[in-house]
Amino acid sequence: MKMIRRIMVILLMCAVALIVGGSAWAGDTIKIGIIGPMQFVQGKGHWNGATLAAEEINAKGGINVGGKKMKVELIQSDSNEFLNVTDATNAMELLMTKEKVDFVLGGFRTEAVLAMQDIAMEHKKIFIGCGAAHPELCTRVAENYNTYKYFFRGTPFNSKLLVKTSFLHLKFVGDILKSQLDIPALKVAIVAEKAMWADPMVTATEGFLPKIGMEVAGIWRPSAVATDLTAELKAIQSSGAQMIYTIFSSSVGIPFARQCGELKIPAVQVGINVEAQKDGFYEATQGMGNYVFTMNTYCRGVEYNDLTAPFVESYVKRFGETPPYTADTYAALVYGLAPAIEQAGTLDADKLVKVMEVGEHKVPSGVVKYMVDEQGRQLHDLTWGPGYLTSLGVQWQNGKPVGVWPNKWKATPESQEVTYKGIADYKIPPWVIEAYKKK
Amino acid sequence: MSLLRYHLRKLFMIFKNEVLVLPSRIVVCIFFILLLIWPLIFEDPYAMRIVILASIFAIFAASWDLLSGFTGQINFGHALFFGVGAYGAAILNRQTGMPPWGSIPLGALIAVLAGLIVGIPCLRLRGTYLALTTLAFPIILASLIMTAPEYTGGEMGMSGLARLAMSRTANYYIVVVTMLVLVTVMWKITDSRMGIIFHAIREDELAVKAAGINTTMYKLIAFSLSGFFAGISGGLYAHFMRIAGPSTLEVSMSFQVVIWCVFGGMVTIWGPVGAVFILFPLLEFLRMWPEWRELMFALIVLIILLYMPGGLLPWVRNKIETECPRCKIRNVAFRSSCRVCAAEMK
Numbered sequence: 001m002k003m004i005r006r007i008m009v010i011l012l013m014c015a016v017a018l019i020v021g022g023s024a025w026a027g028d029t030i031k032i033g034i035i036g037p038m039q040f041v042q043g044k045g046h047w048n049g050a051t052l053a054a055e056e057i058n059a060k061g062g063i064n065v066g067g068k069k070m071k072v073e074l075i076q077s078d079s080n081e082f083l084n085v086t087d088a089t090n091a092m093e094l095l096m097t098k099e100k101v102d103f104v105l106g107g108f109r110t111e112a113v114l115a116m117q118d119i120a121m122e123h124k125k126i127f128i129g130c131g132a133a134h135p136e137l138c139t140r141v142a143e144n145y146n147t148y149k150y151f152f153r154g155t156p157f158n159s160k161l162l163v164k165t166s167f168l169h170l171k172f173v174g175d176i177l178k179s180q181l182d183i184p185a186l187k188v189a190i191v192a193e194k195a196m197w198a199d200p201m202v203t204a205t206e207g208f209l210p211k212i213g214m215e216v217a218g219i220w221r222p223s224a225v226a227t228d229l230t231a232e233l234k235a236i237q238s239s240g241a242q243m244i245y246t247i248f249s250s251s252v253g254i255p256f257a258r259q260c261g262e263l264k265i266p267a268v269q270v271g272i273n274v275e276a277q278k279d280g281f282y283e284a285t286q287g288m289g290n291y292v293f294t295m296n297t298y299c300r301g302v303e304y305n306d307l308t309a310p311f312v313e314s315y316v317k318r319f320g321e322t323p324p325y326t327a328d329t330y331a332a333l334v335y336g337l338a339p340a341i342e343q344a345g346t347l348d349a350d351k352l353v354k355v356m357e358v359g360e361h362k363v364p365s366g367v368v369k370y371m372v373d374e375q376g377r378q379l380h381d382l383t384w385g386p387g388y389l390t391s392l393g394v395q396w397q398n399g400k401p402v403g404v405w406p407n408k409w410k411a412t413p414e415s416q417e418v419t420y421k422g423i424a425d426y427k428i429p430p431w432v433i434e435a436y437k438k439k
Numbered sequence: 440m441s442l443l444r445y446h447l448r449k450l451f452m453i454f455k456n457e458v459l460v461l462p463s464r465i466v467v468c469i470f471f472i473l474l475l476i477w478p479l480i481f482e483d484p485y486a487m488r489i490v491i492l493a494s495i496f497a498i499f500a501a502s503w504d505l506l507s508g509f510t511g512q513i514n515f516g517h518a519l520f521f522g523v524g525a526y527g528a529a530i531l532n533r534q535t536g537m538p539p540w541g542s543i544p545l546g547a548l549i550a551v552l553a554g555l556i557v558g559i560p561c562l563r564l565r566g567t568y569l570a571l572t573t574l575a576f577p578i579i580l581a582s583l584i585m586t587a588p589e590y591t592g593g594e595m596g597m598s599g600l601a602r603l604a605m606s607r608t609a610n611y612y613i614v615v616v617t618m619l620v621l622v623t624v625m626w627k628i629t630d631s632r633m634g635i636i637f638h639a640i641r642e643d644e645l646a647v648k649a650a651g652i653n654t655t656m657y658k659l660i661a662f663s664l665s666g667f668f669a670g671i672s673g674g675l676y677a678h679f680m681r682i683a684g685p686s687t688l689e690v691s692m693s694f695q696v697v698i699w700c701v702f703g704g705m706v707t708i709w710g711p712v713g714a715v716f717i718l719f720p721l722l723e724f725l726r727m728w729p730e731w732r733e734l735m736f737a738l739i740v741l742i743i744l745l746y747m748p749g750g751l752l753p754w755v756r757n758k759i760e761t762e763c764p765r766c767k768i769r770n771v772a773f774r775s776s777c778r779v780c781a782a783e784m785k
Contacts, residue, residue, distance in 0.1 A: 038729060078729040085686040086492060090485075090723060097485040110595040111684035118598075118681050134595050197594050199585050 029073040030063060030347065032337075033101035034329060035091055035116065036108055038078035041278070042131055042326045046106040048319050049130075049327030050074055052311075053334045063338050066345035072333070075099045081112035088112035089119060096123040102347050103128070103337060105154065105329045110134040117151055126150045126349050126356075128332045131325075133159040138381035142373045149353050152370070152380045154336065155328035156297065156391070161384040163204055166271055166295055169393045170245055171212050172405055173270045173293060176426055177242060181436040187217040189236040189267065191256065192247035193224040201247050217241035224250035229259050237265050242436070246271035246294075254284045261288025266435035268428060269293060279321045282399045289396050291429040293404070296394040297325035297365050302403030302422040304366045304390075307335075311364035322401070331363035365389060386411050386418045397427055460778055461769055462759045467709065470716075474615050478608045487611045491679060493719040494618035498672035500699040500711035501625050506665035507697075508705040509629055511641030512658060513566065516573035517696050519557065519580060520666040522688035524550040524673025529597040529683035530590065539603050543674030550670025551663045558662030562655055577688040584685060596684025603678045614675055621668055626708045628664065637661055638706075702740055704750025713752045 034050045036043035054072040057063060062071040077095050079088035089112070095101045096119060104120055107113035108131035117137060120127035127150060129137055135158040140148040156162060174186050190205050192198040202219060209216050217239040220232045229252070236244060244267045248256065253275035260269060269292045275281055276294040285292075300322055303309050311330060315323040323330075340355045341347065357378050360369035366389040371379045382389055386409075393405025404426040406418045458464045474494075478487060503517045527546030531537045537545070557576050561569055584591040591597065603610045628634055636657050639647045647654050677683040686692070696711075703714025721739070725732040747754035760769045761784055763777035770778050777784060 076729075078726070078732070083691060085682075085684065086680070087722075089680060090488065090492070091726070093485050093488050094723075094726070097483065111682065111686055114595060114598040114684075115680050115682045136595055136598065140599070200588065200593065 029071050030065070030103070030341070031073050031075055031099065031101040032333070033075045033077055033095035033099060033104040033106075035077040035079050035088075035095060035104055035106040036131065036326065037080060037082050038076060039080070040082060041324060042108045043078065043106070045324040045326030046108075046130060046329050047074075047076055048315070049323065049330035050105060050333060052315060052318060052327075053330040053338075056334060057338055064342045064345075065347060072338075075101055077106075079107070079112060079116070081107070081109045085109070085112045085115060089115045092116040092119045096120065096125060101125065105130055105332055105337075106326075107131050108326065110137070113137060117148070121147050121150055124150060124349050126152065126337075126352060128152045128154040128329075128336065130154040130329045130332060131156075133157070133162055135160055135381070138371075138379045139373075141380045142375075142377040145378060149357075149378070149380070150349055152336075152356060153382050154332035155365070155382075156325050157382040157384045157389050162295070162391075163201060165384075165391055167205075167208050167212075168409070169293065169295060169405055170214075170243070170270050172393065172407075172409070173268060173426060174212070174214060174243060177268065177428065180428060181242075181433065183242055183436060186214045186243055187239065187241045188214050188243045188245050189217045189220065189239060189241035190245050190247070191220045191222070191232065191236070193250055193252050194221045195224050195249065197249070198247045205245055205247075214243075222252055222256070224248075224252050226252045227255050229256050230263070232256075233259055233263055233265050236267060237263070241267050242432070243267055244269045244271075246273045248272060249274045251275065254281070254289075257281075257292045258285040258288040261285065261290065264431040266432050268432055271295075276396065276401075277324065277394070279401075281401075282396060287399065290399065291396060291427060293393060293395045293426070296392050296401070297328070298323050299392050299394045299401050299403040299422075302392060302420055304364065304420055305362055307362055307364040325365075328363070328365065331365065331368075335361050335363045336368065360388075365391070386415060390418070392420070393426075395426055397424070460771065462771060463756050463769075471619060474619065477615075478611050482608075484607045487607050489720055489723055491611055491614045492676075493716050494614045495672050495675045495679065496696075496699070496719060497712040497715040498618050498621050498675070499669050500696050500703070500715050501622050501708050502665045502668035502672065503696045504700050504705055504708055504711045505625050505629065505637075505668065506661050508700060508707070508711075509634060509637040509641065510658060510661040512561070512661060513570040514573045514665075514693075515570045515697070516557075516576040516578075516693050517665075517669060518688050518690070518692035519553060519573075519577040520550045520669030521673040521676070521692060522577055522580060522683075523553040523666075524670030525677035525683035525687045526584070526591060526597070526673075527670065528674035529600055529677045532600050532678070533597055534590075539601055539674070539678040542601075543671060543678065546674040546677075547667045547670030550666040550673065552666075553670075554662040554664075554666025555659060557666075558659050561662075562658060574690070574693065577693060578690070581685050581688040584688070592684070594685065596682050596686075597677075598682040598684075600678055600681045600683070602681065603675070610679060614679065617671070617675065621671060622708065622712055625668060629708055633657070633660070698740060702743060702751060704753035707750070707753060710750050710752045714750070717751070 034046050036046035054074050058071045062069040077091045079091045081088035095104055104125060104127045107116055107129050110132045113129055113132040133156050138153055141151055177183055188209055190202055192202045206216055222229055222232055246269055253273040273294040276292045277296045281289050298312050300312055340352050344351045344355045357370050360367050369383040369388055371381045371383050373379050390406060392403045394401045395404045402424045403422055404424055407423050408417045408419055410417055458468060499521055507513050524546045527549035528542040531542040531545055561572055564572055585593055603613050636652060640654050640657060644654050699714045700711040704710030722736055725735050743751050759772050761772050762769055763782055765782035766780040768779045774784055
């Protein structure tokens, strides 16, 4: 009994020492909460990017806050938002009230981020969203500035612009097919996984294709976790489509690309295929994923500016993979938050908002400038376009992802051509060339 | 004055002779009191949030027990009522500016309508067929929500709803008191004549029909009542979270409620409520081990169900209380004779 009592006392003393010691240490650090689905690749990206940023900042002695160097302390919070939105809000509340973080970065699923945003705003903490793309997150800032001014979009640019970029990719590849294969009118098969987020994109694509002189060959909606897509692919082949516009975020992207390659379907794949954004795509498709084209933020060898290569290479060196877009927590911390804190000389959220929402700064994926809406109201949303953020069009060539867009891209007839360093030419799969040259 | 004294004395006697004699009733009393004084002791907003959400889900879980536990109408799509309540309240609040005290009950009435819509075609089905059919309804509604994003917010849901109250403490009392009242009402329903008929329908519907009771009507009542209570919880959830989204209709939401009820003990009302108040904070506690969290949670639930197939709380209750073999009145386990009929307790 005495022994148990002794152990209890020791444990209690340890707990007190931890609490006291912990809080004393916390006084000299800036606590940053990294919230995201940590058991999934998106959350891992959030955490890895932030880890790299914190190490870089701390190696330089920390952030200068009004003459005092303060180190960055990261607090990981698993939002579990893919499975449970309530869980995500509890995680955010925990960061705010128990961990008492100074800033929060992360979030992915729009529905969860909207709810988490409310909690962060209630506590008047700056929340940089690094995953959800819905415009509503920033519309709230414009419509109710005093409440939502603490929210900033870190990455990606909003979903309307993502769709616009994806359509640019479609037109880019379509133009190449037209010119090289001499096809006057292209037929496009829309293949979107059966998921809610893809529904509005399918409708938008249907409306957009005729505007650029393309025809809708048909719409196919396989399950997001389908493993056999032979029937769909055969139907696409019969429809006479020369292009397949993919809208995939789930595992279906792998069997679709693999079987498309195996069956040598005479149509090129363009669009969004999240699986094709990952480094292991070529192996996963058993080498059949060659020539697949997808939107992506980073691609080894392609540089938006002088910050891209150092970030991508150090990320690859540290984590063994190309950074996903959610790893832009790195950029949000190193090039967004840290300089703003140093400039404002304080951690006061209100003062920081004023600093963060003006001006522009270079990040590894371009230049960040926060937009205002038509009425001149602050949106805290990312500016898209040449000179700012555009993302990349990446094609798998010889087992490697290669940046192929923007390649001499002109946003308007008057604007300058944009080609990033390391961009290569788009390649049409040989079996597609063969199929249409015969005709 | 003497009348007041008489009633107070009567109340005290009931409390002494009916409540204090059984540990389970004392626990329920402590639970009620603890919930009501919690914000006076702990001002922690995070802890209050957990209790608020647990209270909302407790109403939801109890409403499933009312329908599936008592009436035996196994519903694997209970999220439909929760989602309809949430979306109903959200649409009313956003489109008409109706405050939460109006939008929540009206949203619940829309959930009653949903209960009737689901209930009528499902009346001819039983057991597995009913369970699988009900499973489809929230999925159908989720698809419908996607087709009208201008009214429902589509994938992101409807956000920016009015708060229940401005302070966390006020939110707490609104939700907790509502939960205590609604759970008591549900418990009283199951203890009434209607509750006995619900029981009977589950045990032998044919026999109930033979007794001249309109079972169709009672099953529809069960669907509607369950829909109403689940709708209230959905409305409270939407206004507390300030968002009503497709996640309220997810299959996981429907299964979660089944887990709570089976874990806590079905056909009790208080079992699911207790289960939510154990499992919801437990899941939060397990955040300390994020990688193992879901696995540990599943293991705990599995172990409990393996050794206590009737549910945790009835198992505990049976350990501390025993039933008199003669008059069927419950007694504290250590009594040697029944507190009512003085029969010897075995």
